[in-house]
Amino acid sequence: MRKLISVLTAIVICVITSAQFSGAQRGQQEQLLPEGFKPSSCNTFLSQYPAVNSQTRQAMFRVVAPTANKVQVDLAGKRYEMTKDEKGVWTCTSDPQVVGFHYYSIWIDSVAVMDRNTQAYFGSNWESSGIEIPEGPEGDYYRFNNNIPHGQIHSIQYWSGINGMERHCNVYIPAEYDQNIKKRFPVLYLLHGWGEDENGWSNQGHLCNIMDGLIASGKAVPMIIVMDCGDIKTNSDVRKASTNDVTQIYVKDLLPFIDKTFRTKADRQNRAMAGLSRGGMQTTQTVFANMDKFAWMGTFSGFFMGNMGRGPAPGASAASPNTQSGSNMIETAFNGVFKDAAAFDKQINLLFISTGTEERSPRDQVESLKAHGLKHIVFHESQGTAHEWLTWRRALNEFAPRIFKQE
Amino acid sequence: MRKLISVLTAIVICVITSAQFSGAQRGQQEQLLPEGFKPSSCNTFLSQYPAVNSQTRQAMFRVVAPTANKVQVDLAGKRYEMTKDEKGVWTCTSDPQVVGFHYYSIWIDSVAVMDRNTQAYFGSNWESSGIEIPEGPEGDYYRFNNNIPHGQIHSIQYWSGINGMERHCNVYIPAEYDQNIKKRFPVLYLLHGWGEDENGWSNQGHLCNIMDGLIASGKAVPMIIVMDCGDIKTNSDVRKASTNDVTQIYVKDLLPFIDKTFRTKADRQNRAMAGLSRGGMQTTQTVFANMDKFAWMGTFSGFFMGNMGRGPAPGASAASPNTQSGSNMIETAFNGVFKDAAAFDKQINLLFISTGTEERSPRDQVESLKAHGLKHIVFHESQGTAHEWLTWRRALNEFAPRIFKQE
Numbered sequence: 001m002r003k004l005i006s007v008l009t010a011i012v013i014c015v016i017t018s019a020q021f022s023g024a025q026r027g028q029q030e031q032l033l034p035e036g037f038k039p040s041s042c043n044t045f046l047s048q049y050p051a052v053n054s055q056t057r058q059a060m061f062r063v064v065a066p067t068a069n070k071v072q073v074d075l076a077g078k079r080y081e082m083t084k085d086e087k088g089v090w091t092c093t094s095d096p097q098v099v100g101f102h103y104y105s106i107w108i109d110s111v112a113v114m115d116r117n118t119q120a121y122f123g124s125n126w127e128s129s130g131i132e133i134p135e136g137p138e139g140d141y142y143r144f145n146n147n148i149p150h151g152q153i154h155s156i157q158y159w160s161g162i163n164g165m166e167r168h169c170n171v172y173i174p175a176e177y178d179q180n181i182k183k184r185f186p187v188l189y190l191l192h193g194w195g196e197d198e199n200g201w202s203n204q205g206h207l208c209n210i211m212d213g214l215i216a217s218g219k220a221v222p223m224i225i226v227m228d229c230g231d232i233k234t235n236s237d238v239r240k241a242s243t244n245d246v247t248q249i250y251v252k253d254l255l256p257f258i259d260k261t262f263r264t265k266a267d268r269q270n271r272a273m274a275g276l277s278r279g280g281m282q283t284t285q286t287v288f289a290n291m292d293k294f295a296w297m298g299t300f301s302g303f304f305m306g307n308m309g310r311g312p313a314p315g316a317s318a319a320s321p322n323t324q325s326g327s328n329m330i331e332t333a334f335n336g337v338f339k340d341a342a343a344f345d346k347q348i349n350l351l352f353i354s355t356g357t358e359e360r361s362p363r364d365q366v367e368s369l370k371a372h373g374l375k376h377i378v379f380h381e382s383q384g385t386a387h388e389w390l391t392w393r394r395a396l397n398e399f400a401p402r403i404f405k406q407e
Numbered sequence: 408m409r410k411l412i413s414v415l416t417a418i419v420i421c422v423i424t425s426a427q428f429s430g431a432q433r434g435q436q437e438q439l440l441p442e443g444f445k446p447s448s449c450n451t452f453l454s455q456y457p458a459v460n461s462q463t464r465q466a467m468f469r470v471v472a473p474t475a476n477k478v479q480v481d482l483a484g485k486r487y488e489m490t491k492d493e494k495g496v497w498t499c500t501s502d503p504q505v506v507g508f509h510y511y512s513i514w515i516d517s518v519a520v521m522d523r524n525t526q527a528y529f530g531s532n533w534e535s536s537g538i539e540i541p542e543g544p545e546g547d548y549y550r551f552n553n554n555i556p557h558g559q560i561h562s563i564q565y566w567s568g569i570n571g572m573e574r575h576c577n578v579y580i581p582a583e584y585d586q587n588i589k590k591r592f593p594v595l596y597l598l599h600g601w602g603e604d605e606n607g608w609s610n611q612g613h614l615c616n617i618m619d620g621l622i623a624s625g626k627a628v629p630m631i632i633v634m635d636c637g638d639i640k641t642n643s644d645v646r647k648a649s650t651n652d653v654t655q656i657y658v659k660d661l662l663p664f665i666d667k668t669f670r671t672k673a674d675r676q677n678r679a680m681a682g683l684s685r686g687g688m689q690t691t692q693t694v695f696a697n698m699d700k701f702a703w704m705g706t707f708s709g710f711f712m713g714n715m716g717r718g719p720a721p722g723a724s725a726a727s728p729n730t731q732s733g734s735n736m737i738e739t740a741f742n743g744v745f746k747d748a749a750a751f752d753k754q755i756n757l758l759f760i761s762t763g764t765e766e767r768s769p770r771d772q773v774e775s776l777k778a779h780g781l782k783h784i785v786f787h788e789s790q791g792t793a794h795e796w797l798t799w800r801r802a803l804n805e806f807a808p809r810i811f812k813q814e
Contacts, residue, residue: 045640046532067517069476088517110474110495113520120527120534125453127527127534144573146566153562155577157615159553166551170562178668181588208564233452261585 042130047117057096075104099135100390124195142206148216149175160253172225186270186404191279198229219401247286274298276392296403298352300395303362305333341373354395358386449537454524461541464503482511506542507797531602549613555623556582567660579632593677593811598686605636626808654693681705703810705759707802710769712740748780761802765793
């Protein structure tokens with residue numbers, strides 16, 4: 001027995017020692033953070049850094065890299081040089097940031113790497129680090145609230161004949177679904193942006209908290225929200241597919257699967273689609289080609305009239321003068337879907353167009369559509385935000401209350 | 408209009424160019440892989456590397472790091488030196504590996520980083536890269552099968568009074584749950600190992616595929632499987648808690664929440680707990696202290712009789728001689744739970760103990776327990792595997808069919 005206990009003791013000591021050692025290497029050990037700084041809510045549970053300051057909205061970063069020559073942080077389009085202390089620990093503090101979620105990366109001797117001390121977020125088509133800049137009341141609607149009922153995110157694999165393999169999607173199911181077992185629910189298909197995936201809305205977007213709050217307060221009707229992947233992942237043998245096929249996958253594979261699997265209201269009046277950035281473009285592409293299936297739609301930082309219609313080819317010299325561009329575009333954009341404003345309003349109950357004030361705005365295009373007679377268009381601006389997740393959290397918070405309501 | 412189209416064209420070209428550039432930087436662009444190699448199934452969808460060879464069971468790695476001085480790969484306890492070509496691309500090929508999932512990391516000038524071209528897996532308390540070594544028939548039970556009904560993983564936040572904040576758990580719900588809406592189901596609580604989290608069993612373990620297969624073939628009864636976090640995550644203000652409290656969270660917060668939220672059979676005959684590595688120790692700790700709540704249990708690479716009982720303190724000179732250690736340990740281990748073998752068998756329908764043949768084995772301890780008269784003990788060995796996920800996939804595949812069956 002003494003032998004066994006010695007072995008066990010050795011193992012325990014070994015584990016503790018190596019854990020402490022590697023904790024130090026990683027910057028995970030408990031440290032006195034500078035006044036006003038706390039670990040970011042994106043950090044893995046043992047990590048003190050990155051740390052964020054809710055007053056100054058700055059972020060502090062820390063990397064242990066004794067033999068590296070150059071270490072930098074890339075955050076919100078700016079590259080910060082880190083400085084090394086005598087122990088080989090590199091640190092830097094950022095400029096003030098917009099509240100909410102931001103991707104960032106660490107550059108070690110020319111290689112952009114993840115900070116492994118934060119949860120991984122899929123962005124720009126690879127695994128990325130994230131940071132959350134906190135601020136008081138702004139975040140209330142996207143934080144967990146223990147005093148209300150909670151929905152669940154179902155993680156599901158389904159077979160796609162068009163993709164030729166299984167695909168993964170996430171489905172938000174409202175709290176009432178399991179309580180009221182005869183009731184059927186409307187469905188919103190919600191798409192992510194370029195380089196992200198079907199986990200973006202729940203991880204980066206805090207969708208579950210936002211929807212739980214909207215539904216509990218009666219602002220939004222209880223609904224199912226389907227979050228599929230906007231890319232066509234392929235197996236190792238076949239790594240190609242046309243992006244156009246995504247619409248086919250949504251309509252021919254996913255939609256029937258969802259209606260078969262859940263208690264949905266399976267008609268167009270109870271089906272919406274929305275998406276952010278490229279997902280907004282995929283939304284217009286999909287809905288306008290399938291008006292028999294959707295009656296509500298939203299684009300968040302993703303409405304670009306003109307680039308998907310049958311207008312002149314890019315750069316064509318015969319393009320109309322700028323003064324006529326608005327109305328000309330309306331005639332041709334999206335295969336002329338806006339041409340007859342009354343007919344459009346009869347089909348689509350809501351075309352919600354959202355943007356951040358700090359990014360390229362479709363405001364002029366929205367104004368021309370309104371002037372053209374479209375009544376079911378709603379334009380929303382997120383004040384002070386760019387092409388980032390706070391824009392899209394706010395957009396969802398404004399969009400979801402407006403759908404599936406009777407006139 | 409020409410102006411707008413020019414702007415749009417510029418944006419599209421810009422996106423495509425930067426995507427191609429960064430794809431090259433990342434090694435994501437399509438390349439001729441060496442004969443016999445294919446992208447690992449853990450790769451993000453654009454990434455060719457790491458590549459794996461199902462015949463030789465080798466892995467090939469590739470890192471673009473023109474100005475780094477030293478780049479290595481750490482895989483299965485061995486550090487491989489990578490070699491650089493004239494373009495600054497580092498590569499290496501590993502020794503043959505055991506089939507299944509393995510963590511690995513890239514070392515760039517002294518810093519252990521993730522390969523961002525693979526999906527992130529939480530391991531060793533930070534985000535890690537993973538690789539899957541394929542082999543034909545071995546993987547059939549843990550691969551997606553389109554010809555059978557599929558369960559779903561529910562991602563849920565619940566409130567823990569003991570933790571003092573919300574916690575996240577995953578719950579496997581069998582396909583039949585939504586078809587047979589009056590039926591109640593037994594529940595297995597399944598724990599992960601040290602440094603992993605509640606996503607380990609579904610991501611690294613392929614639990615959903617394993618259970619779908621076992622249930623569809625009639626080998627296992629349809630069951631709910633709850634995967635909670637084995638660590639006590641704290642908010643930024645309070646970063647401490649005793650590990651002993653995990654058992655309290657399971658029993659007082661999680662268990663009532665699950666029985667309230669799902670159609671469970673809420674009695675001990677229909678409740679099991681199992682875990683891998685540290686989760687196996689947490690299983691013995693939890694079940695033996697709550698025999699009124701669990702009747703089935705399993706430990707996968709995590710049964711250590713002696714280190715949790717009231718035996719002599721580690722290193723104590725008065726420890727009993729080795730010849731008496733077996734029976735002496737049985738008397739005292741886990742507060743004497745094995746002392747009366749018949750009483751134990753009356754309470755616990757199954758004590759399943761699994762291990763890989765290439766790791767430290769509890770075989771001798773199991774033999775002494777059997778000699779002591781325990782009848783409900785089942786010992787399983789995973790041939791040729793160590794403290795790794797193939798051991799635990801196999802263990803689940805052997806354990807799940809044995810629980811919740813009438814005698």
